[in-house]
Amino acid sequence: MAEQAEMDQLAVLRIEGMHCHNCEAAIRKTLSSVTGVHEVEVDFNSSQASVLYDPKAVNVQQLVSAATRSGYRVTGFSQAQAQTDRTAH
Ligand SMILES: [Cu+2]
Secondary structure: OHHHHHHOEEEEEEEEOOOOHHHHHHHHHHHHOOOOEEEEEEEOOOOEEEEEEOOOOOOHHHHHHHHHHOOOEEEEEEEEEOOOOOOOO
């Protein structure tokens, strides 16, 4: 698990258009179905989706496209190398 996480990349997408927890679930489902995505956390309150993915299998543009396809607007993203602990709020 730890070994895998070292190679993973973390992207935090800022998503516009979520208005309830069903939206949260819809985005989580869509992003989770993308090949190479290992973990998805969507937070409706902060309008953010945190995606842990394998950069060799998928890139951020594809994640953005997937979220956009599900009917939401991605207004930006930030990226970080995923280490043992993720940035908590
Ligand atoms: Cu909704």
